[in-house]
């Protein structure tokens with residue numbers, strides 16, 4: 020009888036910006052995962068990852084599948100390559116961790132899900148905000164009744180145009196590669212927590228604008244979200260080439276108080292309620308970067324232990340569908356259904 024593998028041998032497909040966060044997460048939190056292949060047509064990017072973990076460098080997934088030593092892939096490429104690479108990996112019977120969005124169109128997502136079903140391997144879409152310590156803490160506090168009945172939320176995804184994420188030649192500026200602007204991209208990380216706290220989004224009404232010349236998609240969006248529960252929330256997304264004041268990322272407001280969630284230099288959750296009208300900090304500060312360790316550990320446990328991931332791959336369609344509905348609403352000027 021063959022025993023279950025004790026180690027997850029993982030290939031990084033795309034060794035760019037987010038790959039370094041995934042590797043940090045593996046190093047800190049996913050002790051049974053070993054990155055054995057670093058795949059990227061940019062040899063320097065692949066080498067930078069390989070130098071940290073001893074992986075073998077490949078210039079393409081096809082080459083790595085020929086003789087690489089891995090059971091799973093972690094796909095971290097521009098959005099227009101997600102479908103092709105995920106389907107290639109599933110055809111080779113690999114487990115797949117795929118960065119968000121699953122793909123930029125719903126048709127491509129259907130094809131990926133079909134390939135995953137045929138492979139029967141583990142498929143997880145990497146949405147790190149599912150594991151973001153402050154998001155998790157706020158969910159716990161809300162469930163414990165710390166702010167009474169949850170009534171509404173305000174999400175603000177606001178960033179200066181950072182050269183790290185937006186170098187001059189970034190694929191993020193191209194509509195055909197990213198599938199849109201900032202809502203379909205980083206906006207996803209602000210939408211998932213709203214769904215965790217308030218349930219499924221039913222419909223949206225939104226406007227979008229371009230405030231960054233070189234970005235073909237939207238760099239500003241203001242949206243109202245109506246949830247199936249009837250509750251409403253606001254979602255604001257802004258990337259602009261100017262310094263910005265660091266405001267809260269989310270405010271989750273209930274019938275007897277609110278939770279204010281900060282990221283940036285001083286991440287944390289502030290609880291304001293009748294007992295603490297001045298507000299108190301609750302929980303240990305974590306922040307965005309601390310979400311990748313538990314994410315990679317969740318994938319590791321799904322492959323090695325058969326654990327169900329914290330969120331199924333199809334949960335990520337909620338962020339994608341919300342982004343696509345925001346785009347439709349910006350065109351139509353009307354409320355648009357997220358799930359049609």
Ligand SMILES: NC(=O)c1ccc[n+]([C@@H]2O[C@H](COP(=O)([O-])OP(=O)(O)OC[C@H]3O[C@@H](n4cnc5c(N)ncnc54)[C@H](O)[C@@H]3O)[C@@H](O)[C@H]2O)c1
Nearest residue numbers: 032033034035036037058059060061064095096118119147
């Ligand atoms: N979870 C998060 O917070 C977060 C943050 C940033 C990016 N992302 C997601 O991660 C993915 C990558 O974003 P990024 O910022 O790291 O982009 P990036 O441009 O920094 O890195 C992408 C890498 O993919 C490589 N690549 C291109 N074609 C390839 C191919 N055929 N095979 C293998 N590698 C190939 C590029 O050379 C590049 O090194 C996207 O899906 C993005 O939405 C998630």
